Amino acid sequence: MVWGKAGSKTLTSAGELTDITLSANKCNSFMNHNVTMSANNDVIIQFNNDTANNYADRLERNGTENTSGSKGNIRLVPSGGAFDSFIVGYYANVESEEKLMILSSMQSNTGAGNAPDRDAGVGKWTNTSAQITEADITTTSTATLGADSNFTALGSEITPVAAITFPTNVQVGSRAEITDSRKMYNYVVPSITRSDDFSSDGWTDSDSTNMGVSGGTFNWNCKRDGSNDASTYDLTSTSANWVLRFKLKVTNVSASTQAGNGFFVGLSDKPNTDGHTTSQDFIGVGIYNDNTDSYRAIDADGSGLPYIYQGDSNQTTTYNTNSVWYYEIIKTGSSYTIEAFSGSDYSTGSEGKITGSSDASGLRYLKILNDMQTIATSTDPFQGTIDDLKFYNGVTQTTNYWQEIGA
Amino acid sequence: MAITYHAGRRIQATQADFDGIPAISGGWKELGRTTASGGGTDVTVSSLSDKRYYMILSSWTMSTSAQSRWRFNNDSGNNYSGRYSGNGGSDGTATSQSSIPYNNPGFDLTPHWNVGYIANKSDKEKLWINNQIYQNTAGAGDAPGRQEQTCKWANTSDVINEIRLNSSAGTYDSGSELVVLGYDPDDTHTSNFWEELADVTTGSTGALSSGTFTAKKYLWIQAYTPSSTNASPDGYVEFNADSGSNYAHRRSHNGGSDTTGTSDGIGIRIDGSGGQTAKFHNMFIVNNSANEKLVICNSITQQSAGAGNIPTRTESVGKWVNTSDQITRVDIVDQYGSDQWGAGSFIKVWGSN
Numbered sequence: 189m190v191w192g193k194a195g196s197k198t199l200t201s202a203g204e205l206t207d208i209t210l211s212a213n214k215c216n217s218f219m220n221h222n223v224t225m226s227a228n229n230d231v232i233i234q235f236n237n238d239t240a241n242n243y244a245d246r247l248e249r250n251g252t253e254n255t256s257g258s259k260g261n262i263r264l265v266p267s268g269g270a271f272d273s274f275i276v277g278y279y280a281n282v283e284s285e286e287k288l289m290i291l292s293s294m295q296s297n298t299g300a301g302n303a304p305d306r307d308a309g310v311g312k313w314t315n316t317s318a319q320i321t322e323a324d325i326t327t328t329s330t331a332t333l334g335a336d337s338n339f340t341a342l343g344s345e346i347t348p349v350a351a352i353t354f355p356t357n358v359q360v361g362s363r364a365e366i367t368d369s370r371k372m373y374n375y376v377v378p379s380i381t382r383s384d385d386f387s388s389d390g391w392t393d394s395d396s397t398n399m400g401v402s403g404g405t406f407n408w409n410c411k412r413d414g415s416n417d418a419s420t421y422d423l424t425s426t427s428a429n430w431v432l433r434f435k436l437k438v439t440n441v442s443a444s445t446q447a448g449n450g451f452f453v454g455l456s457d458k459p460n461t462d463g464h465t466t467s468q469d470f471i472g473v474g475i476y477n478d479n480t481d482s483y484r485a486i487d488a489d490g491s492g493l494p495y496i497y498q499g500d501s502n503q504t505t506t507y508n509t510n511s512v513w514y515y516e517i518i519k520t521g522s523s524y525t526i527e528a529f530s531g532s533d534y535s536t537g538s539e540g541k542i543t544g545s546s547d548a549s550g551l552r553y554l555k556i557l558n559d560m561q562t563i564a565t566s567t568d569p570f571q572g573t574i575d576d577l578k579f580y581n582g583v584t585q586t587t588n589y590w591q592e593i594g595a
Numbered sequence: 596m597a598i599t600y601h602a603g604r605r606i607q608a609t610q611a612d613f614d615g616i617p618a619i620s621g622g623w624k625e626l627g628r629t630t631a632s633g634g635g636t637d638v639t640v641s642s643l644s645d646k647r648y649y650m651i652l653s654s655w656t657m658s659t660s661a662q663s664r665w666r667f668n669n670d671s672g673n674n675y676s677g678r679y680s681g682n683g684g685s686d687g688t689a690t691s692q693s694s695i696p697y698n699n700p701g702f703d704l705t706p707h708w709n710v711g712y713i714a715n716k717s718d719k720e721k722l723w724i725n726n727q728i729y730q731n732t733a734g735a736g737d738a739p740g741r742q743e744q745t746c747k748w749a750n751t752s753d754v755i756n757e758i759r760l761n762s763s764a765g766t767y768d769s770g771s772e773l774v775v776l777g778y779d780p781d782d783t784h785t786s787n788f789w790e791e792l793a794d795v796t797t798g799s800t801g802a803l804s805s806g807t808f809t810a811k812k813y814l815w816i817q818a819y820t821p822s823s824t825n826a827s828p829d830g831y832v833e834f835n836a837d838s839g840s841n842y843a844h845r846r847s848h849n850g851g852s853d854t855t856g857t858s859d860g861i862g863i864r865i866d867g868s869g870g871q872t873a874k875f876h877n878m879f880i881v882n883n884s885a886n887e888k889l890v891i892c893n894s895i896t897q898q899s900a901g902a903g904n905i906p907t908r909t910e911s912v913g914k915w916v917n918t919s920d921q922i923t924r925v926d927i928v929d930q931y932g933s934d935q936w937g938a939g940s941f942i943k944v945w946g947s948n
Binding site: 293299336 | 675875907939
């Protein structure tokens, strides 16, 4: 047996790295990279959901040693600021013995003008009846860890294997008969509910000057001037699961972002006449041009949409003139993901996947709309096109798949 | 039940077959390496795949004395800062530097061994934790030196795609080497840079030895002893059963000032606590036959059971001054008489060339 992944978790939105399942190995190592701390707290670790005072540690910060015993966690990084932190650890994990951990850690501080902090330490969990099979990385108070924070443990008694999946190199229409659960599946092609190359206009506009179809593309021109610029296409209804894909091209953007500018693409229960600030249900993406460009998970449930700089989570990206990105929104029940790709295959060049959740319902309109906040200093252009839009209803993938048809 | 195929495009299988088995990925994977041929001012590994974490193994000696420094993506702007402790001394810091700051102790002409880890996320500052040993004057009469560093590259728009060991004026000896390993949580590879060489668990009280294993250039060792019945069982690591006075070390116990040992005949001291309770050691070794073998080790001793008793720790570096053999056996030994490590002690050795 060799080193292999014992467990890993990456936050998709700000929170805590909890419920990380770990395979039990005697020898282990781990890496933990925490980004965008919301406040200045210790970063700590607990095992197997044990929050009792069964831990002790010894930690040196910048050369000064301190200890802490009979406590409810092991400190990975002591507080020093709301900074990114990086921890490398090793632990011995013998069921009948106290679990022993060696740590090397650091906090980033800010910018090259500040030196990072340096930590070195050890810790123990006094449980002598179980191996570590679960870990929680949290903070000592209210601070959260930012999206993309990650914990990854490697164990030494693992046999790595490639994934084994049920065959998909079969003909469409094949049927899988599951002999023990008695379920039946058909291999099907996901149907495209709406495919729009914008060669003709079936959309309804509020101010087509800024949001509307012409010249073979959907053309957007962001205005944060308090007026409603929106366009919708009525799908009449959608399911709990769906996929929306589209190609976005930036055709004109100023080097000066001023106060930022952007717009939204998604599904709403209300037509184009109900703009950004009007109560509605909505799930989609916010395209935000600012000093740091980003795309954002935007939803509303009986309310106006968030502002363009808000949202459940966000991913930095780049919107320059002639930038082209391929966006994919996948809604699965009450959660959804958004990912931008540089490749038209929607798999290469991912900028990163972000997530959101919402109980939004009645989503029937494909909707593209502006942010209606009145910002006098958001007048520089942010314009572009949308093309090759495809909407798949009732599915969470766009490739052929096994569809359950009953038992 | 195997998946079976039938007429009429029918497939029969169990639910387990249908659900499939998720991948279990392997460990650290080599992304690139460069071995110096001598005379160059840089040892560079470029075209790195984007991984969330890098593990950096570097062993180098300079031909002419000049500060060795690190740069990422060949960025020579003042975008680096760091903190370092040399030989357990007070921390020093340097900010707005044109390379990773390094407290040059003036031993460039002797072999160095570094093991570092980097957190590599494009939109975040790149964070680097590094431990280093330098050989000092050859021979067991001089203890090696050590450096602990945490550094960063303040770039928040790129991933690291090049790591450069660079000298301001000197050149690197032939055989100096930089190896970059990568690991990403999304990895699906089933390979490993670190190959298991030995895995020994004892069944009764006594010695703890890896036995003979295949020689490799780089070694990673973890060893655990649950107890010892000896009165004050300080741990040492011994190689190839050599009990001659061929070892020297430097160590800090609980963050205290470094102490050194030279011309030791028992091994490299990796534990300063003397506790009879469990000990866990993690060490990395560069294992070239023609060079003194350099060891970086971190250890914990449990101390008395219970959360009210604080564990102790030891940071150590050491060298085995043999320059004709590679390490092919590792023993965790006790300085007092015969080893009495408790049953269930284990040692694992991984290696790679």
